Amino acid sequence: MEKDADGFYTPAPATAPADAPATEDAPEPAGSPKPDAVTDLIKSTFEVAVTLADQQADPNSPLFSAKTFEELGLHQDLLKGIYDMGFSKPSKIQERALPLLLSNPPQNMIGQSQSGTGKTAAFVLTMLSRVDFSINKPQALCLAPSRELARQIMSVVVAMGKFTSVQTEYAIKENLPKGTSKVTAQVIVGTPGTMTDLIRRKVIDVADVKVFVLDEADNMLDKDGLGEQTLRVKNMLPKNHPVQIILFSATFPDHVRNFASKFAPNANKIELKRNELSVDNIRQFYMDCRNEEHKYEVLVSLYSLLTIGQSIIFCQHRHTADRISQRMTAEGHKVASLHGAKDASERDAIIDNFRDGKEKVLITTNVIARGIDILQVNMVVNYDLPLMNERGEREHHARREDAQPDIETYIHRIGRTGRFGRKGISINFVHDKATWQQMEQIEKQTGKQIVRIETNDLDAMEEQMKKALK
Numbered sequence: 219m220e221k222d223a224d225g226f227y228t229p230a231p232a233t234a235p236a237d238a239p240a241t242e243d244a245p246e247p248a249g250s251p252k253p254d255a256v257t258d259l260i261k262s263t264f265e266v267a268v269t270l271a272d273q274q275a276d277p278n279s280p281l282f283s284a285k286t287f288e289e290l291g292l293h294q295d296l297l298k299g300i301y302d303m304g305f306s307k308p309s310k311i312q313e314r315a316l317p318l319l320l321s322n323p324p325q326n327m328i329g330q331s332q333s334g335t336g337k338t339a340a341f342v343l344t345m346l347s348r349v350d351f352s353i354n355k356p357q358a359l360c361l362a363p364s365r366e367l368a369r370q371i372m373s374v375v376v377a378m379g380k381f382t383s384v385q386t387e388y389a390i391k392e393n394l395p396k397g398t399s400k401v402t403a404q405v406i407v408g409t410p411g412t413m414t415d416l417i418r419r420k421v422i423d424v425a426d427v428k429v430f431v432l433d434e435a436d437n438m439l440d441k442d443g444l445g446e447q448t449l450r451v452k453n454m455l456p457k458n459h460p461v462q463i464i465l466f467s468a469t470f471p472d473h474v475r476n477f478a479s480k481f482a483p484n485a486n487k488i489e490l491k492r493n494e495l496s497v498d499n500i501r502q503f504y505m506d507c508r509n510e511e512h513k514y515e516v517l518v519s520l521y522s523l524l525t526i527g528q529s530i531i532f533c534q535h536r537h538t539a540d541r542i543s544q545r546m547t548a549e550g551h552k553v554a555s556l557h558g559a560k561d562a563s564e565r566d567a568i569i570d571n572f573r574d575g576k577e578k579v580l581i582t583t584n585v586i587a588r589g590i591d592i593l594q595v596n597m598v599v600n601y602d603l604p605l606m607n608e609r610g611e612r613e614h615h616a617r618r619e620d621a622q623p624d625i626e627t628y629i630h631r632i633g634r635t636g637r638f639g640r641k642g643i644s645i646n647f648v649h650d651k652a653t654w655q656q657m658e659q660i661e662k663q664t665g666k667q668i669v670r671i672e673t674n675d676l677d678a679m680e681e682q683m684k685k686a687l688k
């Protein structure tokens with residue numbers, strides 16, 4: 219952990235190796251940085267640390283806390299892990315949730331806090347606090363909606379548990395425990411289908427499980443999504459002793475709130491108001507495109523801006539992500555694409571390269587709309603707006619003129635930038651009456667203004683965006 223001149227700790231990415239320098243900027247892909255690049259790096263690192271300290275001292279900020287980590291009742295070894303990750307003070311959700319999560323007898327929790335405000339640490343510290351490291355059996359299970367998120371959560375478990383003897387295991391496809399013997403790890407992180415499978419096959423014995431965590435809980439409980447599989451895992455948990463159930467998300471739409479309360483009975487609840495759902499440090503824009511083809515042209519014209527930091531481009535369909543990434547690559551632009559149709563090892567390599575800053579532009583689908591935490595991402599583009607079909611289900615297959623916007627997915631998508639007090643930009647592409655109306659709905663329902671950017675004046679566009687990131 220590095221302290222800067224003013225004594226502020228500089229937060230390092232959760233996944234940074236312990237000996238990596240703490241930095242807020244994307245690593246240079248190759249070669250050593252030029253002297254002025256170094257100066258810029260130090261300056262921006264310094265600025266982020268200063269504004270973070272300011273925000274953590276502002277009672278209105280979701281990053282505020284009146285307390286220190288020491289006052290939250292955490293074990294010394296976990297405090298060491300927290301400070302080793304570069305955290306200096308808890309965020310609001312950590313300060314409010316941890317005392318409730320750690321109290322005895324254990325109580326369930328339904329916790330809501332904006333994207334990028336530190337929910338992961340709250341549930342990871344709970345799992346690590348509840349595990350008995352002298353027992354080599356599964357004691358804490360955590361489920362997430364994607365393998366990318368499960369891998370990221372695991373990196374936080376490992377980093378926070380660095381000064382403990384915790385053993386961990388994945389329950390994600392193609393990273394299954396070796397052999398057929400039983401898993402002895404105490405903390406298991408995975409996706410619901412694979413977790414179900416491993417429990418059924420008795421590779422994972424749940425008899426000693428004390429904590430069950432759902433990250434992105436509204437998504438994990440959604441009936442037309444992962445709800446059924448998640449419920450299956452819960453139904454296999456032991457009934458002869460209480461299991462603490464912990465649900466976290468930035469969004470809990472009404473239709474899952476009731477189910478969440480049944481899933482985690484008598485839970486302590488930390489909730490956000492509708493107008494608090496997204497953080498103010500993400501500036502939202504839109505670009506008025508003429509048609510689908512013009513959307514592509516506008517995206518290409520944005521390329522130099524997309525690569526100032528890192529960017530994620532969201533499409534509704536896999537084939538769109540493939541098509542635009544192939545076309546941009548053929549035209550000489552360096553972009554990567556990631557979606558659920560790629561195989562596991564390819565997905566891992568793509569997200570790891572992006573995380574390491576080797577790729578600057580990632581074209582993807584909703585598969586990584588939730589949870590993914592890459593601090594250098596300062597721009598998100600909704601190439602296609604996220605939509606629901608007329609039954610209120612997330613729309614994956616067909617594009618319908620009368621589809622409603624999927625507000626929750628929108629909030630999660632734009633939350634891939636503006637992490638933990640950083641500045642970020644989101645840009646929505648609209649190209650006809652339907653998309654225009656969908657965007658108006660988003661603006662109305664989130665209560666946050668979406669500002670127009672001209673598509674034909676690159677200089678004005680650049681100036682407006684740089685101002686937003688200042």
Ligand SMILES: Nc1ncnc2c1ncn2[C@@H]1O[C@H](COP(=O)(O)OP(=O)(O)OP(=O)(O)O)[C@@H](O)[C@H]1O
Nearest residue numbers: 232305307308309333334335336337338589591638
């Ligand atoms: N107390 C803290 N001090 C400094 N940095 C922190 C602190 N807590 C969390 N962070 C960092 O903030 C970033 C966002 O945290 P995290 O990924 O847990 O957000 P989240 O609330 O789960 O967001 P999402 O809803 O998008 O999943 C991470 O890089 C994490 O390391």
